Amino acid sequence: MMMMHRWRRSGDFIRSACKSLSSFRQKHNSMSPSVTGFMNRYESKVNTFEPNAWSHQYRSFGSSSSSSALKVKRNPLFSSLESKDVSFFKEILGERNVVEDEERLEIANTDWMKKYKGCSKLMLLPKNTEEVSQILKYCDSRSLAVVPQGGNTGLVGGSVPVFDEVIINVGLMNKVLSFDEVSGVLVCEAGCILENLATFLDTKGFVMPLDLGAKGSCHIGGNVSTNAGGLRLIRYGSLHGTVLGLEAVKANGNVLDMLGTLRKDNTGYDLKHLFIGSEGSLGIVTKVSILTQPKLSSVNLAFIACKDFLSCQVLNHLDGVRNPVSSSENFYILIETTGSGETYDREKLEAFLLKSLEQGLVSDGVIAQDINQASSFWRIREGITEALQKAGACYKYDLSLPVEEIYNIVNDLRGRLGNLANVMGYGHLGDGNLHLNISAAEYNDKLLGLIEPYVYEWTSKHRGSISAEHGLGVMKANEILYSKSPETVS
Ligand code: MLT
Ligand code: ZN
Numbered sequence: 001m002m003m004m005h006r007w008r009r010s011g012d013f014i015r016s017a018c019k020s021l022s023s024f025r026q027k028h029n030s031m032s033p034s035v036t037g038f039m040n041r042y043e044s045k046v047n048t049f050e051p052n053a054w055s056h057q058y059r060s061f062g063s064s065s066s067s068s069a070l071k072v073k074r075n076p077l078f079s080s081l082e083s084k085d086v087s088f089f090k091e092i093l094g095e096r097n098v099v100e101d102e103e104r105l106e107i108a109n110t111d112w113m114k115k116y117k118g119c120s121k122l123m124l125l126p127k128n129t130e131e132v133s134q135i136l137k138y139c140d141s142r143s144l145a146v147v148p149q150g151g152n153t154g155l156v157g158g159s160v161p162v163f164d165e166v167i168i169n170v171g172l173m174n175k176v177l178s179f180d181e182v183s184g185v186l187v188c189e190a191g192c193i194l195e196n197l198a199t200f201l202d203t204k205g206f207v208m209p210l211d212l213g214a215k216g217s218c219h220i221g222g223n224v225s226t227n228a229g230g231l232r233l234i235r236y237g238s239l240h241g242t243v244l245g246l247e248a249v250k251a252n253g254n255v256l257d258m259l260g261t262l263r264k265d266n267t268g269y270d271l272k273h274l275f276i277g278s279e280g281s282l283g284i285v286t287k288v289s290i291l292t293q294p295k296l297s298s299v300n301l302a303f304i305a306c307k308d309f310l311s312c313q314v315l316n317h318l319d320g321v322r323n324p325v326s327s328s329e330n331f332y333i334l335i336e337t338t339g340s341g342e343t344y345d346r347e348k349l350e351a352f353l354l355k356s357l358e359q360g361l362v363s364d365g366v367i368a369q370d371i372n373q374a375s376s377f378w379r380i381r382e383g384i385t386e387a388l389q390k391a392g393a394c395y396k397y398d399l400s401l402p403v404e405e406i407y408n409i410v411n412d413l414r415g416r417l418g419n420l421a422n423v424m425g426y427g428h429l430g431d432g433n434l435h436l437n438i439s440a441a442e443y444n445d446k447l448l449g450l451i452e453p454y455v456y457e458w459t460s461k462h463r464g465s466i467s468a469e470h471g472l473g474v475m476k477a478n479e480i481l482y483s484k485s486p487e488t489v490s
Contacts (some may be wrong), residue, residue, distance in 0.1 A: 017160055072474065074163045074394040077141045081166065089124055092134050097125040098174070108167050111160045112153050113389060113396075115382040116474060118161025120147070127172045129247060129255055129286040135168060136284070137253025146251075150222025151193065153214040155396055156473025158226065158279050168284060170221055176200055177287070184292045185244060185261045190221025190285050209236035213382035221285040226243030227277030231381075234291060234430040235338065238257035239276050246272040250282070255256060261289050279471045298342040300349045301374045304329045304356075304365030309407040311361040313410075327358075333429065334381050385428055392442040395421075397436040397455050400465035406434040409458050413438065416454065420447055433468040456482040 017376050089098045099105065100122060108229075109118045126132045139146050147165040161167060173191035188197060195215040196209050196460040207266050212218060222228075224246065227239050236242060258272045275282055312331055339345040349367065354361040368374035388394045401409070410425040413436070417423060418454035421440040427433045436455065440447055459466050460482040467476055467483065480489055 004253060017285065020435065048406070053476060054446075070159055072162055076147075078145045079145060080143065080164065085138075085142060085144065086122065089122070089135065092129060092138075093124060093126060097127065099123040099125065105167075108149065108169065109160055110397035111155075112155055113394070115157060116157030116162075117159050118147070119164050120161040120167050121164060123149075123167040123169055125169055125172050129136070129173075129249060129269075132136050132170070132173075132249045132286055133253045134253050135166075135253075136249055136251055139166060140252045148284045150191065150225070151214065151215075151217040152471060153218045154226065155398070155470050156475040158471050158473030158475075159222065161467070162474055170219065170284070173221075173286065179204060179206075180261070183261070184294065185231075185289060186292050187245075187261065188220060188287045189287055190219060190224075194218050194220055194223060197427045201292055202295065204239050205295050207295050208232075209242040209291065209293055212238065213385060218273070220288050224276055224288050225278065225280055225285050226275065226471040227469070229431060230427065231336075231428070232271075235429065239290075240273055243272060243276055243288060243293045244291055246275050246285055247287035248275050248283040248285045255286075256283065259287050259289050260380045263291070277471070279473065296338040298345045299374070300337045300345055301368040301377055302335045302349060302353060302365055303377045303380075304333050304335065304353065304362050306333065306361060307308070307363050313403055314386065334377055381426075388424075388437050388439055391422075391439050393449065395438040395440075395443075395451055397438075397456075397466070398427075398468045398470040399434045399436055399459050400432055400468035401434055401459065401462055402464070403423070403429065403432045405462050405464070406432060409434065409436060409455070412458065413451070413455070417447070417450055420450070428469075431468075453479075453482075460484070 034247065037207060049131045050104050058291055068246065086098060086100070097107070105120060105123060109120055111117070122133055126135060137375075138144075145165040145326050146168050147159070147161045149159045149167050149169040150171070152159045170189075170191040173189040174193065174196070176197070177187040177189065178185075181201075185199065186197065193216065194208065194210065194212060197220060198211070198215065201207055209232060210223060210228060210230050211232045212223070218228070223230075224239055224243055226458075229238065244262065244437070245258055246255045246256075250256060254269065260273075275285055309331060312333060335349075337345060337349055351367055353362065353367070366373075366377075368377055388396075399406070399409070404433050406427075406429070407425060410423055411438045413423045417438065421438045424439065426437070428433040438447070438451055455464050456479055465483045466479055472480060
């Protein structure tokens with residue numbers, strides 16, 4: 001009993017917390033991997049182009065001459081925008097949805113972290129698939145490069161132009177097309193904001209299988225295009241499992257209807273999987289069919305501290321609990337459980353935490369007593385990205401590693417960088433996904449030279465992935481061989 005007192009809890013745990021949690025979480029400043037991606041029609045290392053003509057226009061903070069991002073050159077085979085192009089787009093989209101306004105373009109050209117900036121002179125806002133198709137067909141015929149854009153909340157420079165690409169923002173394509181209250185299958189357009197979908201489903205007694213800090217801005221199409229992982233992956237699995245179908249438009253304007261709602265369909269190749277995580281390189285996702293989950297009546301949230309990283313891992317393997325566990329003063333873990341038996345679920349979580357305390361794996365912890373407290377816990381977790389952005393320059397890496405290794409790279413890097421920067425790690429312990437962040441007063445090439453390619457080599461040596469859930473974007477497009485064999489890339 002004495003041990004139980006260390007859990008600063010009261011009788012009531014969180015019930016049906018999802019709705020309130022969603023509205024509490026940051027709407028505009030949070031971050032996640034949610035861009036639609038880039039149409040990868042630029043060739044890197046093209047020698048025939050005169051780089052100086054464009055290099056001033058493409059800003060990539062934190063890049064050194066060794067960074068692949070800066071080696072991307074504009075492909076001279078692409079045309080430049082002409083007034084006849086703008087006239088054509090106005091004809092098919094209407095004046096309002098052809099954006100030439102400098103202020104709006106400034107925003108659309110710049111990524112959320114303000115690290116990447118293109119110089120597009122045009123943003124198009126299609127209202128439906130047919131318009132996307134017409135735009136792409138025309139751009140293909142004129143060799144105009146394009147970049148698809150969703151909520152522009154990504155972290156790897158994938159949702160903004162690299163140079164002068166035409167921005168195709170799907171934000172106006174934001175309708176829920178159907179929802180089946182028996183199967184839980186939701187069909188919607190790509191520009192639906194994740195939080196709006198969550199709110200819609202809440203009224204139906206369902207939840208999205210995906211949740212992100214950037215839910216207030218990111219689009220489902222972008223989530224799918226980047227195969228966003230987020231905060232519920234350990235519970236509901238990845239989008240490769242929950243997305244049942246897609247509609248996408250290829251660069252030549254052809255519409256691929258893969259918008260099935262079936263749980264089983266073995267008729268040939270399952271092409272939708274190629275689009276999930278393809279970051280716009282194969283086409284623009286315009287519609288999504290996704291399997292949602294019944295909202296469970298009991299939600300419990302614990303914020304705990306562990307002594308060391310080893311404790312986190314040991315806790316991760318305790319019976320009946322698949323979620324990760326954190327360590328004490330230096331390590332913190334947020335565990336959310338959902339279930340249908342309020343009393344049973346509460347007792348189970350308490351028993352788990354008590355046992356962890358007794359075993360010395362956990363040194364302190366709090367179980368949320370109500371929705372407000374739960375929201376404040378989530379705010380801490382979801383606010384990390386924003387806090388780091390405000391702290392100054394931030395080099396961000398999104399790595400998948402064997403769970404037992406994920407903290408070793410943080411320690412290694414601390415030794416390597418000394419007092420040049422603060423190194424911190426957070427992420428999704430249960431998924432083996434580390435967000436390695438290096439925070440410094442300002443971006444500089446010396447620091448970057450110490451970080452890259454060291455981080456990529458370290459990850460590769462441990463058979464990890466250099467892009468767990470944020471995508472490659474322009475930041476890592478040329479680093480793919482650290483995680484994939486040449487045969488699979490070529
Ligand atoms: C998160 O887990 O908070 C997001 O992936 C964003 C980030 O890595 O900062
Ligand atoms: Zn994450």
